[in-house]
Amino acid sequence: MTDLFTTASGHLRARHRAEWRFRWLGRLAIVFSLGFLLIMLFSITSLGKGALSRAEIQLSIDLSAASSLEDVNFQKAVRSALFATFPEVTDRSDKRALLKLLSSDSGYELARMVEENPALLGQETTLWFTASDDIDMYEKGAIDANLPENRRRLKDTTLGWVRTLESRNALRSVFNTAFFTSGDSREPELAGIFSALVGSILSLIVCFALSFPLGIMAALSLEEFSKKSRWSDFIEVNINNLAAVPSIVFGLLGMAIILNVFGLPRSSPLVGGMVLALMTLPTIIIASRAALRSVPPSIREAALGMGATRVQTTFHHVLPLAMPGMLTGAIVGMARALGETAPLIMIGMVAFIVDVPQGFTDAATSLPVQIFLWADSPERAFLEKTSAAILVLLGLLIVMNIAAVVLRKKFERRY
């Protein structure tokens, strides 16, 4: 009797220990994955925060001789203002090096400022101009002035000028709005995310407009209207397989059919959206079927019992109840499409696009492609742009996922 009791309590202790171990293993797993997520976010944020600011140089621009926009050679005006700031620089090659303090865009920058504010014409004013990426990197501490001269991007003379500017308070750091409002550029100080963002959004609109209705119709027909047969099993297996096909295959399909047979414009968000729609369609169908299946049969039976037709039952009762699940599936599928680059290579969206796309048939690129292109650029300053672009992409994904949760919460009905 006592023997039995001691063995039983011994067993109990072992079982409790096993329980305890299992719980802690689970917690450890969560801590690990959260830890990795935090490390990733931390490293990206610490790299990417640099992209939010940029260096500017103050110059005294003399436009007193000009009365209209056509009178001014803006490039020359900026150049002579810079030379006037450093009158001691006379050597031709030194002057060349001096010009590299400023972004190559500074002439256009002045032109834009004057266009916005014509009052600048006919007077002498001090204005701020975007500095070149090397100066910007130096200001952010990415260039070490203590290295020997031949190993750093900024030579001693340039560093001397930068220090002079600093001592005159003619060098400042401002919020980099251009990063969010302009398109891609080969000059890191000018490069922005906007054209890629618009391209991504346009592609997603096309993707949603095509895949959501099609996906729902397919799911409805399979789940509500078709009889279970060998034929429907065959279709079901195919759809499940399609969901697992590598995305580059859809790109190849897009190139072969959408570009070559239909002749739609290359590099356009229309074609990109169509390819992404092909890719998300299986995901949406599967999610929508699961949502339809979770609607209790009693609802259908009640509606049919009241004399509603199949179509009425489906559209008045079943579909509204299944909608939150379908939307969630669609948004998750779209979030995956947002991060895709592979299918876009084939249809020409992996491209350098400066202008913001004006419509669905205009050339465009997408956020992940922009990240890829920047990561591959030699200029050091693109490193922070890459990280900042990743943050923008992550932000968009978070917004989409929150939208999925909110929609589900809002429309969900419990019975």
Added chain:
Amino acid sequence: MTKTLTAIAVLALTTGAAAAQERISIVGSSTVFPFSTTVAEHFGKATEFATPVVESTGSGGGLRLFCAGVGADTPDITNASRRIKASEVAGCAENGVTDITEVKIGYDGIVLANSVEAAQFDLSLRDIFLALAANVPDGNGGTMPNPYTTWAEVNPALPATKIEVMGPPPTSGTRDAFAELAMEGGCKTFDWISELKGEDKSAYKELCHTLREDGAYVEAGENDNLIVQKLAANPDALGIFGYSFLEQNADLVQGSIVNGVAPEFEAIAAGDYPVSRSLYVYVKNAHVGEVPGIAEFVAEFTNEETWGEFGYLAEKGLIPMGEAEMAQFAEDAANLTPLLLD
């Protein structure tokens, strides 16, 4: 809901089509990509024309698209980090692309670099070949699988560190150029291999171009920034990449001396540095006049301010040609002189 969505889509499509502009479409080499995009951006800003769209498809992929035919849905210009092949010219002609203008835009040096923490390498092409080839001469007129594990075994003057070289995968044009210039250059310093070229060209190529696959040569992907990062972290390794990445990362990596010449701007421009290749742009003459701005774009590219010694492309790492060569190609480009392969 579906109805409104379709309506929006249709509306957006029609307005989008109206807004779409005719713009120059450029495809091709990822090595030329940084240069042609820079020109495209300048061109877009300085002229009334829309900024050209530049795709990075690789030299071979670009030429395939370029040669697919004449018409609005084919590219107008392709970039290549090697010269167009006779077979590609023939393929082009089959599809109706007969007149192509070849514009050589400059040179790109391929560097072998290591971390600044380690000593600079002083290599000969023969050292590079012996260290990286799959099969090397065994000294008796035959070949053997590469037995060398350290640089000192290849050449006693080199350090006794493990041979570990990170470079691009076979799909890369940089890899092709490296095999052709560095590997083959070192390979043919052996007299009997040099003679083999006349007898059995494919065996010669096989021997000279094949890189070892036993872990000494590490395929590090197409991303040169990644190679630079890995070199900075591992002072014993060497990496193969384009000159522009060396120029941008001089605080992290240093280029090895090859055949007594360091990979510096002047040395590559003068043709003294042995591992440098020409970069090309090919223009489809049939599209000039059809797509607005092509002639102007080529003019921008071949402008002294662009591809000259002090032009903005030199700043991006392109090594300019000599004066005479530059003048010749600028003239050919301006006249759209069709390419003739000899």
